[in-house]
Amino acid sequence: MPKLADDLRRWTESSRKRIDSVVMTPWEEQVGRVLHTGDGVATVSGLPEARLDELLVFESGARGMVVGLGETDIGCMMLSDPKGIVAGETVRGTTEVARVPVGDELLGRVVDPIGMPLDGGEVPACRDFAPIENPAPAIYDRALIERPLATGVLVVDAMIPIGRGQRELIIGDRGTGKTALAVDTIINQRSSDVICVYAAVGQKASSVARVIESVRHSGAPERCIFVVGEADALPGLQWLTPYAACTMAEHFTARGRDVLLVIDDLSKHAAVYREVSLLLRRPPGREAFPGDIFYIHSRLLERAARLSPERGGGSLTALPIAETQAGNISAFIPTNLISITDGQIYLDPTLFNEDQKPAVDVGRSVSRVGGKTQAPALKALAGSLKLEYAQFLELEVFTRFGTMVDERTRKKIEHGRRIRAVLAQNQFSPLSLGEQTALLAALSGRQLDDVPLDRIAEFRAALPRWLAEHAPEIADLDDRAPPITDEKLGQLRQVLAELADTFAAPDPEATE
Ligand SMILES: Nc1ncnc2c1ncn2[C@@H]1O[C@H](COP(=O)(O)OP(=O)(O)OP(=O)(O)O)[C@@H](O)[C@H]1O
Ligand SMILES: [Mg+2]
Numbered sequence: 002m003p004k005l006a007d008d009l010r011r012w013t014e015s016s017r018k019r020i021d022s023v024v025m026t027p028w029e030e031q032v033g034r035v036l037h038t039g040d041g042v043a044t045v046s047g048l049p050e051a052r053l054d055e056l057l058v059f060e061s062g063a064r065g066m067v068v069g070l071g072e073t074d075i076g077c078m079m080l081s082d083p084k085g086i087v088a089g090e091t092v093r094g095t096t097e098v099a100r101v102p103v104g105d106e107l108l109g110r111v112v113d114p115i116g117m118p119l120d121g122g123e124v125p126a127c128r129d130f131a132p133i134e135n136p137a138p139a140i141y142d143r144a145l146i147e148r149p150l151a152t153g154v155l156v157v158d159a160m161i162p163i164g165r166g167q168r169e170l171i172i173g174d175r176g177t178g179k180t181a182l183a184v185d186t187i188i189n190q191r192s193s194d195v196i197c198v199y200a201a202v203g204q205k206a207s208s209v210a211r212v213i214e215s216v217r218h219s220g221a222p223e224r225c226i227f228v229v230g231e232a233d234a235l236p237g238l239q240w241l242t243p244y245a246a247c248t249m250a251e252h253f254t255a256r257g258r259d260v261l262l263v264i265d266d267l268s269k270h271a272a273v274y275r276e277v278s279l280l281l282r283r284p285p286g287r288e289a290f291p292g293d294i295f296y297i298h299s300r301l302l303e304r305a306a307r308l309s310p311e312r313g314g315g316s317l318t319a320l321p322i323a324e325t326q327a328g329n330i331s332a333f334i335p336t337n338l339i340s341i342t343d344g345q346i347y348l349d350p351t352l353f354n355e356d357q358k359p360a361v362d363v364g365r366s367v368s369r370v371g372g373k374t375q376a377p378a379l380k381a382l383a384g385s386l387k388l389e390y391a392q393f394l395e396l397e398v399f400t401r402f403g404t405m406v407d408e409r410t411r412k413k414i415e416h417g418r419r420i421r422a423v424l425a426q427n428q429f430s431p432l433s434l435g436e437q438t439a440l441l442a443a444l445s446g447r448q449l450d451d452v453p454l455d456r457i458a459e460f461r462a463a464l465p466r467w468l469a470e471h472a473p474e475i476a477d478l479d480d481r482a483p484p485i486t487d488e489k490l491g492q493l494r495q496v497l498a499e500l501a502d503t504f505a506a507p508d509p510e511a512t513e
Contacts, residue, residue, distance in 0.1 A: 033092040035059070036074055038083055041236040042280045045075045045092050054098045054134055061085040065092075066099055066237060069281050076281035078237035080115065098134055101245045102127030103252035108196070111213060111227040114238050114245035119229055133244040135251060137303035144309040149374045149480050150261060150318050153189030153431020154182060156361045156424040159383040159441060160390075161346055164374035165195075165259050166307030166316035170338050172323045172330060173348030177360050179322045181428050182346065183263040184212055185359075186320065188220035189431035195318075196253050196260045197225045200246035203232045203239050203269030212265075219429045226250075232269075239273045247304050250317055257313035262305065266322035267298060271334045288333045299341045330365070344368040357425055363390060376434055376480035382441035386420065393417020412450075419449045422457040435478040436464055438485070439497060446494040451505040460504050471496045 033047030043065055045057065055067045057075075063083055069076030077092075080099065102116035104127040111120040114133075118124055146164035163169045171179045187197045199216075201209045209229050216222050226249055230242035243264045250260045264270070271294055278291035286292045298321075305319035323338050328350060330339065339345050344367045353360035375383065396414055400406055406414070423440050426432070432440070440461065443449050452460055468476040472493055475485075485493065 031094060033057075033075065033094075035086060035088050035090050035092060037088055038079075038086045040280050041079050041083065042277055043077045043079060043083065043086065044281065045077055046073065048075055048092065048094050051075050051094050052096075056080075056095045056097050056099050058093050058095060059086055060090040060092070061087075066241075068277065069283055076283065078240060078277055079235055080237045080241065081235075083235075098132045099241065100130040100132050101248050103129050103131045103249050107226045107249055109223045109225065111229060113234070114228055114230050114241040116245075129252070131248045131252060133241060133248050134300075135248060135304060137300070138306045138308060138312070142309055142312050143306050144314065146307050146316070146370050147374055148259075148316075149371065149376055150186075150195065150259075151189055151193065151376075151431075151434060151480065152182070152186040153433070154185055154359055154426055155432055155437050155440060156359060156363065156426070157182070157346060158375075158432075158434075158437055159379060159424075160363055160387045161344065161361070161366045161368040162371035162375040162379075163318065163320075163368060164307075164371045165318050166305065167344070167368070167370045167374075168302050168305045168319040168321065168342040169368060169371070170321055170323055170342040170345040171348070172325060172335055172338070172345050173360070174325050174328055174350045177348040177350050177353045178358060179324070179348055180208070180212060180265055182348070182359055182361075183265060183320050183322060184215055185428060185431055187216055187225065187261065187263065188429060190224065190261060191219070191221040192433065194259065195224070196250070196258055198246045198250040198260060198262045199225065199227050200243045200262065200264045201227070201229045201231070202242045202264065202266060203230065203273060204265060206231050206233075215429060236273045236277050240270065240277065243267070243270060243301055247301060247317075247319075251304065254308060254315035254317045255313060257315045259316045260318070262317060262319045264301075264319065264321040266324055267338060268322075268324040268334055271298070290333060294334070295337050295341075298337060302338075302341050343370045357421065358428075359426060361424075363387060364394075376438075376478075376482070377484045378438045378478055378482055379434065379441065381484040382438060382445055385445070386441065390417065390420050390424075393420065416444075416447070416450060418454055419452070419457065420444055422454050423449070423461070425458075432461075433465075433476070433478075434480055435468055435476045436461075438478055439464060439468055439472070439475055439493060442485075442490060442493050443497040443501065446490075446497070448494055448498045448501045452501050453504075453506050456504045460501065463500060463503075467496070467500045471499075 031048050033045045036044040036046050051067050057065045064081045065077040065079045068078045106125040106127045113119055146166040148165045150163045150165045173179050190197055213227055228246040230239035250262045253260045275290050283291050302319055305317045307316040323335050325335055347362045347365040348360045349362040
């Protein structure tokens with residue numbers, strides 16, 4: 002019996018010691034509460050230390066991102082299904098910004114902006130994650146843009162060349178071939194080492210499927226990432242898409258690779274942001290867009306750059322797309338984007354309806370950087386093309402009214418029509434640098450003047466084989482090769498004249 006009492010006493014003592022050793026300190030956690038929710042946004046009270054872009058976790062497991070800080074409440078954009086959320090439930094801050102998976106595992110995949118697969122495959126097994134917002138490279142981390150990014154579209158490569166690391170806006174009305182031009186550029190990268198990231202914002206699923214299908218069919222899909230925020234996805238996810246795509250692209254840029262980022266399109270992105278801002282009752286500004294609409298696009302596009310050799314020498318080229326209403330490029334969002342980017346390619350609905358495709362309006366398009374990067378072989382031949390073409394367009398308008406023209410003017414117009422025919426190009430048929438150089442050489446050497454207009458396309462189709470056989474050094478031309486010497490140019494024109502002869506209309510006098 003005394004043993005039992007002894008045991009009991011010892012046990013009580015040890016328990017008391019253990020209890021005494023527990024230090025009870027207060028523990029602080031900020032908890033907010035949902036005020037109201039709906040339409041893909043939520044308003045939260047509390048969380049005084051929440052920061053912009055911070056990720057919030059709701060009691061029901063849903064996630065959201067802070068987009069507005071009011072005096073008494075926080076505006077939050079939902080990033081996952083908000084269905085179960087009710088007013089009054091608790092919300093916790095994470096002190097982190099949203100992160101997305103990055104890495105080689107994403108190549109060839111179709112993912113949503115948080116890296117979840119949309120192609121029916123497994124979740125990409127990425128080991129690295131990176132924040133969706135990254136500061137743009139500082140000036141001393143950048144290098145001059147020197148190499149061209151070949152689009153394979155002659156009118157762009159010859160007259161509005163784009164450099165690796167540049168930001169060039171593709172702008173035009175609905176259905177003028179904006180996506181087609183960007184997709185052709187992606188497809189042309191099958192013959193380069195450039196990695197392509199296509200960000201679809203607010204697009205119909207069928208349009209995105211068409212883009213993916215064409216790249217899979219004609220391009221190098223194993224070097225592409227498709228980041229899709231469809232039209233029926235949450236506004237938050239649509240908004241996130243270009244930033245997530247940019248982060249995925251930067252992963253490769255930081256490793257010295259050249260990357261092309263297509264954002265299709267920023268008008269829809271702005272509209273989604275306007276929708277979210279209005280729902281969160283932020284004060285509307287011009288065209289009802291919130292005051293920071295310029296900033297959200299500039300901080301995104303500023304991330305495109307060519308990095309200095311110390312930072313690996315990679316580059317991020319951005320091709321944002323913007324839609325205009327009735328050709329109005331001076332509307333709010335188009336002017337914003339034009340002022341942020343290093344030039345724009347304007348696609349004209351009139352040209353498109355006249356079947357001049359790609360419908361690039363050369364007069365209203367400009368590339369403020371790319372001219373210095375154009376492949377020397379092409380640059381030497383493209384110099385006078387823009388001027389000649391502009392003069393022709395003016396003359397053509399003049400002669401439309403049946404004006405009598407002299408022989409010199411008639412020849413100029415005939416030549417201009419050939420320039421136009423050469424610049425017309427079908428989708429999915431990118432031209433190599435050699436083919437582009439040969440076409441420009443034939444134009445400026447007037448070898449095409451005897452080829453009927455409706456046979457120019459045939460001439461172009463026959464060109465690759467003809468060059469491979471008769472001028473192999475032109476067929477394999479590199480964008481860093483020096484300009485072609487006069488002697489070589491003469492030989493090339495001779496070769497082209499022979500090909501042109503096979504298409505030329507028979508001379509009526511000769512047959513008599
Ligand atoms: N170079 C071309 N040759 C032949 N057809 C073309 C060419 N470019 C575009 N098209 C055709 O024009 C149509 C519209 O093109 P696309 O969808 O690229 O335009 P968009 O400006 O992106 O339209 P949206 O404003 O609806 O996004 C498509 O059917 C496409 O096949
Ligand atoms: Mg489009």
